[in-house]
Amino acid sequence: MCATCGCSGHGSGTQIQFFVTGYDGDNAKIIEEKLLGLAGVLHVHIHAHDGETTINYDPAKTRLSEITAVFEQKGLQAAI
Amino acid sequence: MEVPVMENILGSNDKQALQNKEIFDRNGIFVLNLIGSPGSGKTSLLEKTIVSLKNSLKMAVIEGDLFTNKDADRIAGCNVPVIQINTSGGCHLDAMMIKNVIGKLNLAQLDLIIIENVGNLVCPAEFNIGEDNKAVVLSITEGDDKPLKYPLIFKEAATAVLNKIDILSFTNFDMKAARHDITCLNPAVNIIETSCRTDIGIDKWTEWLKNAVQIKQKRINER
Ligand SMILES: Nc1nc2c(ncn2[C@@H]2O[C@H](COP(=O)(O)OP(=O)(O)OP(=O)(O)O)[C@@H](O)[C@H]2O)c(=O)[nH]1
Ligand SMILES: [Mg+2]
Numbered sequence: 001m002c003a004t005c006g007c008s009g010h011g012s013g014t015q016i017q018f019f020v021t022g023y024d025g026d027n028a029k030i031i032e033e034k035l036l037g038l039a040g041v042l043h044v045h046i047h048a049h050d051g052e053t054t055i056n057y058d059p060a061k062t063r064l065s066e067i068t069a070v071f072e073q074k075g076l077q078a079a080i
Numbered sequence: 081m082e083v084p085v086m087e088n089i090l091g092s093n094d095k096q097a098l099q100n101k102e103i104f105d106r107n108g109i110f111v112l113n114l115i116g117s118p119g120s121g122k123t124s125l126l127e128k129t130i131v132s133l134k135n136s137l138k139m140a141v142i143e144g145d146l147f148t149n150k151d152a153d154r155i156a157g158c159n160v161p162v163i164q165i166n167t168s169g170g171c172h173l174d175a176m177m178i179k180n181v182i183g184k185l186n187l188a189q190l191d192l193i194i195i196e197n198v199g200n201l202v203c204p205a206e207f208n209i210g211e212d213n214k215a216v217v218l219s220i221t222e223g224d225d226k227p228l229k230y231p232l233i234f235k236e237a238a239t240a241v242l243n244k245i246d247i248l249s250f251t252n253f254d255m256k257a258a259r260h261d262i263t264c265l266n267p268a269v270n271i272i273e274t275s276c277r278t279d280i281g282i283d284k285w286t287e288w289l290k291n292a293v294q295i296k297q298k299r300i301n302e303r
Contacts, residue, residue, distance in 0.1 A: 007171055007203050036264045042231045 100210025116217030118199030
């Protein structure tokens, strides 16, 4: 939703934060791009050094399990 | 077991958008919702599209602007039916606005309606208006960072037009980075580089559009 005009759009959904163990320089970028490719994921912000991963997504388009599957496929552990 | 009936599962805009789409489907019309920032080149692209497709497709245009008939006047100059919607400050078109004007068009006679949304990369992406596809126009003068900063429209669009490439060399727009980010957001998207000044890429754009119209009409005829 346009925050300044107050128009009644659906909004950009939910923000969720994970703490992920196992990031290195390369796989953080790969995870970010894979997450962005999910239909409902709008924004991904990863702090690779401490694993803090913030994701804005629309739960109507992408299930939480699809997001966690991305971490699992790369052998990373994500805790909420 | 009792199955709960989920009323209001769609918002009222989505319900109206579905009704609009049914009307368009019944008439075999492909509808494109054209979205982009102010000045990205939506009306210019429309003018080029009309010149290229007017003889092969029967088309009409709906123009959305906050105020003025300036864009509708430009389209009227191309001799296709055009309706101007003024939102009086509203930042996007919604499905009811479209419903209120489509009766003015001779729908049975049309193959294609292009709706130029209000110049805005944010809100129009959130409102379906009954379209088959959305397309986004990004001017390269806006910067290659825009897809990741305004992701929803790039996710929703079937085609992303990167316009004004005639002046690419005067900007710091990184085409490779922009293409990469758009494809990350939407792996299925079709990206077309255009210039409405020199006509580069306009053939690719009109080919995509013509193809989309044909696919829809074939699907409807097979029903
Ligand atoms: N150099 C160059 N200029 C362009 C191109 N396309 C459009 N323009 C210019 O950009 C300006 C804005 O173009 P419009 O087509 O009016 O843009 P718009 O997206 O319809 O703008 P709004 O309806 O106000 O949101 C005009 O001065 C056009 O001549 C292009 O490919 N190259
Ligand atoms: Mg315009």
